[in-house]
Amino acid sequence: MRSLLSAVLVFTMSALSHLRADDRPNILFIYADDQNYRTVSCYPEAPEWVSTPQIDALAADGLRFERAYYGAWCMPSRASFLTGQLQHAIPTMRMEGQYPASQYDPQKCRFWPAELRRAGYHTAQIGKWHTGVDTGNGRDWDHQIVWNRPGHPENAGNYFENQIVTFNGEDREPGGYATDNYTKWAIDYINGENRDREKPWYLWLCYGAVHGPTTPASRHKGSLAGNKVDLPADIFAPWTDKPAYLNEIYSWVPGPDGTAVRRGRNVDTKSNFNTNTAGQSLDSWVQQMNECAMAIDEGVGQLVQALKESGQLDNTIIVYTADQGYSLGQHGMNQKVAPYDAAIASPLILWRPGMIPQGKTCRHPVNAPDMVEYFAHLTGVEIPWKTHGRDIRPLIENPETREWNSPMIMTHTGRSYGEYTTPLPGPEEEAMHVVGGIPWYVLLRDGPYKYIRYMIPGETEELYNLETDPEELNNLAVDPQQQQRLQRLRTLAIAELKKTDAEFADRLPATRQMTAQK
Numbered sequence: 001m002r003s004l005l006s007a008v009l010v011f012t013m014s015a016l017s018h019l020r021a022d023d024r025p026n027i028l029f030i031y032a033d034d035q036n037y038r039t040v041s042c043y044p045e046a047p048e049w050v051s052t053p054q055i056d057a058l059a060a061d062g063l064r065f066e067r068a069y070y071g072a073w074c075m076p077s078r079a080s081f082l083t084g085q086l087q088h089a090i091p092t093m094r095m096e097g098q099y100p101a102s103q104y105d106p107q108k109c110r111f112w113p114a115e116l117r118r119a120g121y122h123t124a125q126i127g128k129w130h131t132g133v134d135t136g137n138g139r140d141w142d143h144q145i146v147w148n149r150p151g152h153p154e155n156a157g158n159y160f161e162n163q164i165v166t167f168n169g170e171d172r173e174p175g176g177y178a179t180d181n182y183t184k185w186a187i188d189y190i191n192g193e194n195r196d197r198e199k200p201w202y203l204w205l206c207y208g209a210v211h212g213p214t215t216p217a218s219r220h221k222g223s224l225a226g227n228k229v230d231l232p233a234d235i236f237a238p239w240t241d242k243p244a245y246l247n248e249i250y251s252w253v254p255g256p257d258g259t260a261v262r263r264g265r266n267v268d269t270k271s272n273f274n275t276n277t278a279g280q281s282l283d284s285w286v287q288q289m290n291e292c293a294m295a296i297d298e299g300v301g302q303l304v305q306a307l308k309e310s311g312q313l314d315n316t317i318i319v320y321t322a323d324q325g326y327s328l329g330q331h332g333m334n335q336k337v338a339p340y341d342a343a344i345a346s347p348l349i350l351w352r353p354g355m356i357p358q359g360k361t362c363r364h365p366v367n368a369p370d371m372v373e374y375f376a377h378l379t380g381v382e383i384p385w386k387t388h389g390r391d392i393r394p395l396i397e398n399p400e401t402r403e404w405n406s407p408m409i410m411t412h413t414g415r416s417y418g419e420y421t422t423p424l425p426g427p428e429e430e431a432m433h434v435v436g437g438i439p440w441y442v443l444l445r446d447g448p449y450k451y452i453r454y455m456i457p458g459e460t461e462e463l464y465n466l467e468t469d470p471e472e473l474n475n476l477a478v479d480p481q482q483q484q485r486l487q488r489l490r491t492l493a494i495a496e497l498k499k500t501d502a503e504f505a506d507r508l509p510a511t512r513q514m515t516a517q518k
Helices: 002-016 053-060 074-083 113-118 178-190 282-309 368-379 393-397 427-433 480-499 512-517
Strands: 026-032 063-069 122-129 143-148 165-167 170-172 201-206 252-254 260-262 316-322 346-351 360-362 408-412 441-446 449-454 462-465
Touching (some): 026 282, 053 316, 053 346, 074 368, 113 201, 178 201, 260 282, 282 316, 368 393, 449 480
Parallel strands (some): 026 201, 026 316, 063 360, 122 143
Antiparallel strands (some): 063 346, 143 165, 165 170, 316 346, 408 441, 441 449, 449 462
16 A cells, blocks of 8 residues: 555646646647648548548547648748748848858847747757758756757758757757657657756657658668659649749650659759759658658657657647648649748647647648747747737637638748848849749738749749649639739739838739730
C-alpha cells in the first residue's frame, strides 16, 4: 500500500510540477518546409496510399484549413511570421552577401517574439533559421537551437545531415538526422530543459524537411516504392491563356511509356539543393517526398506524447503548417514560388480541444499576418507596430460559415522586401526580382475566387474559381463574360495593397488584358 501511495504521490508531483500561476496557453508551432498539402493524408487531395496518422489525429480533433498562403518561398514566409507584415512592407530586410546570407536592422525590423518575452512568455526556436544572419538570440528568443543557413552559407545545403547547429550562440556539429534531432531538442524543451517552468511558452519548431535534397530517414527509404500517382491534367507543355513563364520553367516531359519524367533542365549535380535528378519518374519523386515527410509525422506523435506525459497537453495549442507548398507536377512544375495552390498553399491545422472546434474544416484561407494576429490575441500581447493581419477568430469559432467577406492578400516580390520593392522590376534587376523563373505578383483570394496579377508589363492576369476548378486549369481572366468580375478584383487587389503599405500599389504595369482592351 505504501509503495502504491508513493507511486501516486510521485506521479501527482510530476504533473503538478508543470502547473503555474500564469495560465495563458503554451503554443507549439510546428513548421515544415516545402510541404505540399497532398503529402498530408487528412487532405482529400492526397493519394490514398499517403499516411500521416499523427498529423491526421490533430485534424480529427481540431480544425483544418483548406488553404493557407504565407509566402512564395522559404525566407519571406518566415519573415512574415516574425513581423506580422507582408513581404512588400517588411522594413530593412535584404539579401546581402553569399546566398542565403541576409541582413536587417533589428531596431526597425522587429520580431514579435520579443513582445512575447516582455509579456512574460518564454520563447524558443528550434530548427531551420532562414531570416537574417542575426537570429535574435537573447533579444527575441530565450532559447535557440538553430541551423543558421544565412550565417553559414557553406553549410546551407545540408538539410538533413552534417549540419552546423548553433546552441544559444555556440556552434556545434551534432551529427545525426536533422528531423529527428529537432524533435528530440523540442521534447527536451517541453520537458522543462532550458526554460523557466513558471512561464507559459512559445516554441517555433522549424523542420527542414521536406525541402530538397528531400532525403528520407534511412528507416523510411523505399517504404513507399511501387505506389502510383494520378497524372496532373496539365503536367505537359504547352500552356495557353496562362503566363508566358510556364513554357520556360516546366520540369516534366513524357517518358518512353507515357509516364512523366523529370526534364534535364539546369540540374546542378554539385549542389545538394537539387531536388531530384533528370529522368526520375513522377511516381518515384512523389514517393520520395512522402517518405521524407514520415519522420515529421513520427515527430508530431512524439511531441504530443511528451505534452501528455508532462501534464501540459490541456493547456497547449498546437499549430501544424509549412512555410509554403511545392508543386508535384501540377502546371508542369517541380518547384514552389508560382501563385498556384499546388506550389505555394500550405496545410494548416489548429488543435486544442475546448478552444478549437473539433473535426471541422474551414474553406476560407488565411495568411501569415493573420496567424500572428491570432497568436497575439491568444497570448494577450500588444504588438507595437502596424501589422497586416485580420482578426480570424470568427473563422476559428465558426469555421464552416460562408458568411465571411474579408479578402486575403499575399505578394511575391522576389528577394526584395519593404523599401527595396521600389522601383518595380526592370531587366537590370532581374536576378533580385525573379525567383525560380517566376516574376513578381500579387495574389488575392475573395470567396472562392483567386485573382493573380503579375508586376511585369504585358503579362497575362489569372482568375480561377476554386470551387468549380480547384486545379486552376481554366483561366477565367480571358473569358469575356468574366470581365466585370475581373475589374472588381483588380480594384480590390489595389485597395488591399494600399491597406498593407505597398508603395508600388498605384504604379502596377498594364497587363495583357488591359493592353488588349485599349
